[in-house]
Amino acid sequence: MSTQPQLDQIHHVAIPVSDIAASVAWYREQFHCDVAYQDATWALLKFANISLALVTSSQHPPHIALIHPDAAQFGPLTTHRDATRSIYIPDPDSNQVEVMDAASVRRY
């Protein structure tokens, strides 16, 4: 038995690539993953436990995204096209951390 609070979940990780189509092809060739979304500026690959976003840095910042029960405590939330609500905060080294409000995330 544990008295620890439940650990938070990391929803996705976004890494920078230069050519979305080429990178989607490479990851699909090397690994078993599904393409959940793809356009010219970013793609979302589903793995068993997490999604991997491939992003063009000029359009979308590389980041890690966590699901938090009360993301608004970090500041005003932005609503995205997929209806998720989140805020980006920098860690001590300016790595970008997207804090996604749990209520806006359909699937854990």
Place this chain on the structure above:
Amino acid sequence: MSTQPQLDQIHHVAIPVSDIAASVAWYREQFHCDVAYQDATWALLKFANISLALVTSSQHPPHIALIHPDAAQFGPLTTHRDATRSIYIPDPDSNQVEVMDAASVRRY
């Protein structure tokens, strides 16, 4: 029902930080995570579905690590101090991808 092969799992993601202790404190203050390992050059934080490694770039390259049923097909494996066996391969943009052999990973 799906005829898709099982999706691969991402074991951990390693992001660059400058001060391990300061970053561990920041992530623990902001989020619910456990410290699985920590020394002066890197730390491993456990989240619900994945681990987040904080690494000093001079000692450990930032990377994503996937579990693969036959990592040796990517090349010769290196055995690490924790007994995991893996190989690092670059994606098309030279993002480092660690392919960990499933048989060497104790916990999925």
